[in-house]
Structure formats: structure tokens, C-alpha cells
Amino acid sequence: MKFSCTQENINYALTIVGRIANRTPNLPILQNVLLEAKAGGIVIASTNLEIGVRMTIRGKVEQEGKFTIPAQLLANYINLLSAERIDCVLEKKNLHINAGSQQTQIKGEEATEFPLLPDIEREHSYTINRVALELGLQQTVIAASVDETRPEIAGVLFSFQNNKLTLAATDSYRLAEKKLDLEQAGDEHKIILPYRAAQELLRIIQLTKIDHVAVLCSDTQLACIAGEIEFVSRLVEGVFPEYEQIIPSQSSTEAELDCATLLKAVKGAALFSKVGINDIELVISAAQQAMTVRSTNAQLGENSTVLPAQVRGQDVRAVFNYRYVVDGIQQVQRQTSTTVCCGVADSTSPGVLYAKKDPSFHYIIMPIKQ
């Protein structure tokens, strides 16, 4: 194997691909990235057996071949190089890297040991705007459960229906749902992408500058193609809970107020919430056209902030976990909205946060029962 490429290209590819490489010593070959020089360019791939990422970069291939190199070491070294051009030559089990005046050799392993990345299955294919997908994943992945004992909620639901992609995630205390328009729609299909894969997909699409992402899925696999990057993940086997009925179609009380002010008030009240419970009380008053955020801690003291709001409906109070409220407000802010709508029916029903000017995102929080 012998090839040359630019430091910028290989460094970018290693940033995208290298992080998947497993750092745990379970299967040592998983710590490596696969370098494959072939006619179409240089393919760099890594996998942790749950997720696989493959990227092709441009370069001059003088001799075809493939080899694997420790991902972390290669990424750290390439990142330090200042030379524009990098020449790589494989000799026995060493990759010789020549960059300007620097010569290095890195020991690696034969590519025959490296796990195979499956061919992309194209049973259902869709195209979506990258920025929209990035926003949707950012807004929903925070609500996914990290507890793998309930695999059906340890991921993000991708539901393709009626030219729309609905992303939803829940950890059973809160739920985030985002509806996105598809640029190229296909047939109806539902899959659950594991939490870690969703996070990794988000990281990768944040690093790319491509306008469109092709999403291809089957019953067992999801693949996303963004330019020269191919992302493949297995799926969670299971059925995502039927959550639609818990989203209140209309709350009896709704308060619209400034996002930044509410966020500060909630963070202030959080300092006085009970340890382990993280409770804050939201009191909406129609007569005063205000929302009061308050919390009490027997050891520390208490806090109360009255915020002006546009209130519709009757007076209501409910107690929520401040962490979930903070996450919800931050995700509404991503909608480029300066105001947030809080819908609360009563102290035992779920509350809902959304942006009035763009209701494609809903964030539902279960109250803490007193």
C-alpha cells in the first residue's frame, strides 16, 4: 500500500471516523482505523461493532492495499503535522509516514482481522436537509434514556410518514418530539436508533458542510450518507411506546414568556431545590398575568421569582424537576424563538414546552407528584 494525501484531508477524516474506534481493550482491533488505498481514493473506516463509519478522501494512490493503525495514535500524530503533503507506505507491519522533514513509522495490524462493515441496505430511502436533521437530533437526543435495561426507549425514534420525519425520544420522565420535512420522501417506516449512535450521528453531521443527508434504512440497519461519509448503525429491536396520546392537544392553561428570563429564574430556583428531588414549583396566575417560579429547601432557604407572562386559562400550579425544565427551555431556544409557551393542565398532568411561532417541536415533562 502506498498513497499520498493532504494533511488537512486525512486529519478531517480521522476527526470524523477516529472517535468511533473503541478505547476499551475488549477486542484490540477495534482500537484501530482501517486505511484502504484503492482506485477511487483512500477509505478510512472504524467500527465498534454497533456503529461503523467510513469516509473516502482524495489522494494519489500508487499501490493499492489495506492496513489498520491505532486510531488515537494516528489522529494525534496527524493533527500535529504542519506539512501539507503526507506520504504513507506500508512495509511489513509498519506504516511509514513521511511529512516534510518528519519520518514516522507506526505499527499496525493486518486488515483481515478488522470487522466487516455491512453493505448499505436500501429498502427505504429518504433525503433530508442536514441543518434540519442536526437541529432535530440536538433537540431530541437529550431526552433519550441511557438505561439499556429498557432498550425500546434507549434511543431516538425515526418515524417516516407523510413526507415528514418525526424524531422522538423519552426517558419516561420527559419526552421530546420534533417534526421535520423530508426533501425526498419514501414509504412509511419506523426505526429506533440507539442513543450512542444518535449522539455519534449528530456529532458527525455537525462536522460536515454538506447540504443534504441521505437516510437509508432496513429493519435492522440505518445508514446515513453525507457526501463522502457513510454512517451505519444497528437498530434497537423493539417498539417505541405509543406516546402521541400523552402530548396534550390543548392545555387548560398556557403561559407565554421570555425564554432567557425563565431560564435564569429556573436556574436560580434550582439552587434552592431539594437534593435528589430537584423540585421547583411553577405557579401560573391568569389574574396577575404572571408565572412564579419558586423552590424551598429546609436547610438552605427559599427562592421565588415572579415573571410577567401572557397567560390564557385558569390559575394552576405544578412541580417539576428543574433539570428537565432547563433542558426543555434550551431546546425551545434552538428553534430561534425568544419566547416559550408553557402549557399546564393541572398538577398531575404532563406539562408541555414549545415555541409558538414554530410548533414543530414539543417537549413534555411529567410533574413531580406531591
Next chain:
Amino acid sequence: MQSISRHDILRRLRQTGLAEQVQASEVLQAVQLFLRSEFSQASQDIEPLYVRGQIIVIRCHQSAVAQRINERADELCAYVYQATGVTLAGVRFQL
């Protein structure tokens, strides 16, 4: 009455051009049996896929389990040889 041996069946299958597929299927079944008996707790995460060039390709989602299978690859190959007469050279994983 004369009995038909496994060898006779394979010879007939070879004549009809199906021997390789049947043998591969036997190998997959043997690998499946081995994995189910030795890695029963993780059997949902393991699936033998195909044999190519004496290498058995297994889908495995857990790197820890993959490592345990790797450590016992020789034992797996020996079991497959004993059960089917097919020589495997090693194990490779697929996502």
C-alpha cells in the same frame, strides 16, 4: 437394505451443484449451536452470517462478547470440523 451415507448425499448434491450451499448451511448451524451453548446469555447479540474463504463471518454487537468468541476461535473451528468435516481458518466479525 443398503443405507445411504452422508458422503453419498454430498456426492449427489455436488453433482447437482448444491453441495457448497448445503455445506455452508451445515457450518452455520454448527456455529449457531456452539455459540448458543457457550454464549447463551449473549445469544441475541450474535448471529453467524456466512462462510467465505474458510472464514466464518459473525454479526456481533458487543465487543466484549466478540473478544470472548475470538479467544475461543480454535475451539469453535474444531467443533465445526468435528460436526461437519469443514475446516475453518478463523472468525471475522461484522457490524
